[in-house]
Amino acid sequence: VGFVEVVNYPSLDVVCKLNAHTAGCYCIAMDPLDRYFAVGSADSLVSLWNVKELLCIKTFTKLEWPVRTVSFNHTGEFIAYASEDPFIDIANIQTGRSIHQIPCKAAMNSVEWNPKYNLLAYAGDDKNKYQADDGVFRIFGFEST
Template sequence: MSNQTTRYLSRTTAPKYFSDVQIRAFHDPNTRHHPGSHSGTILRTVAWNNLGSRVATGGAGGNVKIWNPEKADVRSSTDLKGTGLQVTERVQWDPTHAERLASCGVGDSGVVKFWDYRTAKATQDIKTGGDNFSLSYHPEAYVVAVGRKDNKVKLLDLRQNAVFHTIDEGNDPAFQTVFSHNGTLLLQTHASGKVVLRAFPSLEIVHTFSAHTAGCYCLDLSPSGRYVATGGNDALISLWDTTDWVCVRTFDKADHPIRSVSFSFDGAFLVAGSDESMPLDIAHVDTGDYVHEIKTGYPAHAVAWHPSKYVIAYTGEVLRVTGIGSFT
């Protein structure tokens, strides 16, 4: 993918490093615009597997595709067919297995499908009973939390192949639900702008804080667990210390609502995506400085850093992957 070494970037070396960035587009000639879809956000979700050897995307038409980031040729990709979905809202890889992943979205009674991309077949499916838009694996991969569009969060047990618990969020929808790295917390972003922390497996609320003045759409945990970054309708990214749950700083360069946010593998940098057209700004976490801007000219709804490299995958009409130097 790139010729980057394993050395870590500092605040001072990052601008020069990222200025050499190359961007590769992964075109699927079979993808077409679909009625009711945003022309710039056909792909709604992107995720790396735990080795960084594959990238999964999904979006309008219910498509799920697995790409080899080393090979932009569509012949090197794998289609996961038969999702039964009108729109795939979220794909997520099994954190314990580099070839397994899950997908969910709108349609087919809220079916969540679990796949082995090597066979391009579903190995399991669980119906939640409604349209879904968020999905998160427990770190041990036996439980998955799925957010429905009717303000309910379903907890799925893969061993029992069934829903085992429902959280009713009432009039305050949860936009994203994420397990902590050790699996003892379930973090939820809400339409009210707050973040709710629930103990797992009891699911009792242990802490709540107001992260944004409007809807809090997304969050990501730093690899060390030291910080949580949240993005909201107020176009801000807020950085929270997980020891005292205080806001350390905010990043305010964006002009549009933040729909996704992602930490680099070393926790040193942040990048965010939006449904509106704006550059991808790479921010240095500890100083709050912006170190590089990736010009897009289109909406990049979903962004994700590679699990071990300074490489970013992001979506729009097509998947794009950045890299330093050569991709070969």
């Protein structure tokens, strides 16, 4: 099912195996302040884990399709995640609330925050008017409040 293995480095000995989701885990991201990690899964959920205690502290549930990509912003205040849903969700880590949704016309394969600013790059697949596959790459920015 959806396990996350925690290993020691450099030995790569398994410390523990977390039962994180009800389906396969597709992506993982570390909070830049090393407090949390987030796991996206085929069950359409993103789980937020406390690094020190290895406990799930929050679940983000806005998507209906398997989560393909997840990323924290540079302050660790926001998380962005996406799938085949027609939007990218941006949520506040502390409250768990969605603060913005970026509309998409295609499945997103990657979301990544700029390391210094609230700029989010995202890429996915799209169909042009002749039904050929085109890649989409865009950048979204906003001011945090």
